[in-house]
Amino acid sequence: MARDATRRAVVTGIGAITAAGPGTADLEAALHGSTHCFRDVDLFSTEGLRVRIAGQVERIPTSSLFGSAAARRASRSDRLAMFAVEQALRGSGIDPGELDRRRIGTSIGTSTGGMLETEAYYETRRSPAPAGRWRPRLLAATVGATTDVVAASIGAFGPRVAPSTACSSSAISIAMGLGWIRSGRADVVVAGGTDALCRMTYSGFHALQAMAPEPCRPFDRDRAGLTLGEGAAALVLEDEEHARARGASVLAFVRGAGLSCDATHPTAPHEDGRGARQALEGALADAGLGPDAIDYVNAHGTGTPQNDACEARALHAVFGDRAAEPPVSSTKGLLGHTLGAAGAIEAVATILALRGGFVPPTVGLENPDPECALDLVRGPARALRLERAASNSYGFGGNNCSLVLERA
C-alpha cells in the first residue's frame, strides 16, 4: 500500500515515565529546570565499577490496562511501557473498543527488552536450584515481547512491529507508525519505546569506557561520556481526518522521518557525521521542508566526545551558514541515555517544548565545546515560540533516525 498524499499523521496522545517521575507533567517540569535526575543504581550490584549512577525510575505505577497474566509475567520494560501507553491513550481520548481494532497498529522499540529478567533467569539457572519458577519470565525476555504485551492489553489487532536498533529503536518505531498512517494500513498507531536498566548494558558501557564517572555533560568541552537511564514513552499517532472526525485534540504533527546507516563501524559514528546528516536531510525531504523551517533541534547528544562532535558536524552540514541559529539541546543530561526508549522520550520532550513554547536546556552543560559551535542551550529553559523541531537518534550499528515534528 503506497503512501497516500492526503493522509497526515498527527499526535493525539503522549505518555512518558522517566527518572523525572511517572507522567509527562513530571517530565515537563524537569525539562524547565537545570537539575539532573540521577541517583545511585540499586536494581543490581555496581560493585567494583567506577560509575554507580543512572537515571533510574524510582516508582512504576501499575497500569490498569494489564491483564492478570501479563501483569504477572511482565518485565520491567513492559511495565514502563504500559504506564506510558496508558497515559498516552487516556490523553488521546481513544477507547480501542470503540474503534476497528484491525486499524490500530502497535510499534514499540527497545534495545534489550526483558534482559533484566533474563539475567535473573540465567543467574538462577546457573545455580543448582531448579529454574522452573522463572520460566514465565523468560517468555517476556525477547525484544518483541513488549509490543505484544501492549497490543494484547489494549486490543490492537492491526500491524505490529518491534524495532530493535539499539539507541534509535523507538525513533524508528515512530517512523514505522508514520508509514502505516500514511499508507492507510492503520488509522491509529501506538508507537513508542522502552528500556529498563540491566546488568548487561551497565557493565557493557562501562567496559567500553563510554560512561562518565560524574553526571554526563553533553556538548561540554569537558564531557567525559554518557550516563545511562531507563524509561518509556508512547505517542498515539492518528490519521488527521480520523482524529478530527472524533473531535480529538491534536498535539502535534509528525511531518517526516529519515532513516540511514553509517555503514562504517559497529559502534563509532562516521567521522564526518554523514549518516546523521543523511537521516536529518531525509526527514526534511520527507516532510517537504528545508532546514530553514527548523526552530529547534533535540539532539541525540549522548555526552561522549566522539558522538557529540560528529552530530555537531552533521548539523553544520545540514544547516550550513545557519548552523548557529536553531537552538540545540540534549535531554540526556537530565534523564540519562535511555537507549531504546530515548527516541520516543525525546520525541515527547520535543512535543512538550513545541506546545509549551520553550527550549529545554542541556543539563550539565557549562562550557560549550567550541568544536561544536552551535546555539547550545544551557539552563534554565529558554522561552521561545517554536513551530517545528527535529529530533535525532543514533544507535550502535550506525542505525540513525531523525524525526521532524510540528506544533499543532
Place this chain on the structure above:
Amino acid sequence: MTDPIVVTGLGFVSPLGTGAEEVWNHWSRGSSGVRHLGNGDPRLARGVDPISLPPVGKAGFVRGFDPKQHVRSPHLRRMDWCSRMIVASATQAVADARLDLNDEETQIRTGLVVGSCFGNQRETQRYMDRVFDRGPAAGQPILFPNLVLNASGGYAAIELSLRGPNVSVSEHEASGEVAIATALDLLDGGLCDRVVAAGGDEFGAVYLGALRERRLLAPETAPDRARDDARRGRLIPGEGAAALVLERASDARARGHAAYAVVSRVGLGSIECSPYLAPEPERAAREMVERIAQAPSRPISAVFGGANGTVPRDALDRAFLASLGAHQGAPPGYLRFDDLVGDWPSRGVLIAALAVLALRNRHAPGIERSTIERVVVPGSGRSGILVPVVLDMLA
C-alpha cells in the same frame, strides 16, 4: 498493483546448504539438513561455539559454511556466529541480484531489514557468565557491541556499504515474515528503492535448555521424517539465515535484471490472544485466508507451512489448509520444513526464499503438481501475530 515488488536476489546459510544452488540441489534430491547434534560435532571442536550446548538430539545444524568465503570485512574476526550467517546470506543475495553498491546513490537508496528473535545468544551467555563470575567490572568491551539485536544489521551494512534505512525487528516465531513486511513498508513509504530482507537465529544454550526443560525437544529416537504423532508435540531445533533482495519490478527491469518472483501480498496483523501463547488455530486460519483473499484471485498452488512439531503450530497449518481449501474450492499442495532444516524463530525468510526457488523452477520438491504458480507462507507467532506472505511466479 501497478509496479509490483519482486524478488531479485537470494542468499542462504542453512542446514540444507549455503547458497541458492546448493540448497536447491539438496532439496531436490530429498536430502535433509537435520542430523544428530552432539558435543563431538566438528564445529564445536573448532571452537566456533564458545558455550557447550545441552544434549538436544536431532537438530538442523549449519555445517560446511565457511564465513571467509562470503565476508571480506576485517570485522569478520569479531563477528558472532549469528551475524556471520546473516551477513553471508545478505552478501549472497546482493551478489545474486547483481546490485552495484560501489555507486553512492545506490548505497544510500538500499535498505536492510533483519528479523531475529534472539540475535547473538552464545556471546550474550558468555558475557553474562563473566559478569556473574567476576562481577560487573568484568564486562568485555570486544563482546558488548555484538550483544544488541541489530549487530548483524550493522555488520551487513559495513560489509556491503548499505547506507539506506537499516532496521532490525523481532516478533517471536514470526520474526522472519515481519522482516519481509517491514521491508515492504520501507519500499511503500519511498524511504528506499531496494531492500535486503534477511532473517536469522542461532542455537543458544539458554533457549535450548528452556525448550528441554519444557519437554519441547523431539526425542533422539524419533525417525528422520517423523510427523506430529511420532514426535508427540515436540520440535527439532534449527539455526540458519536467509536473505531476499526486494525491489520494484520497474527498477529491476530498468537495470536489466530478471526477477525470480513477485511478492503479491503481505498481510501483517493479529488476532486476540495472550501475549505469551500461540493463537487459536481456527480463528488464526480464517483471518489469514481473509487477508490473502484481498490479493488478486489466482488460487494458491502451495502452502509452505510453518509447522514445527508443537501442537498449536501444527494445528494452525492444518486449519489453514482446510480453510484455504474451502475458500478456493481446491486443496493446495503443502510442505513443512522442520524435518528438512529444523525450526528457528526467524525461519520465515528461509521458507519464503525456498518458495521463490520453487516459483523460479516451477516446481517444489515434495509436491506432486505440474506447476507451482502461487505460494503462501502463513507466518504466525505467539501473541496472535499473523503474517501471511503471498509469492507469485512471474507473469
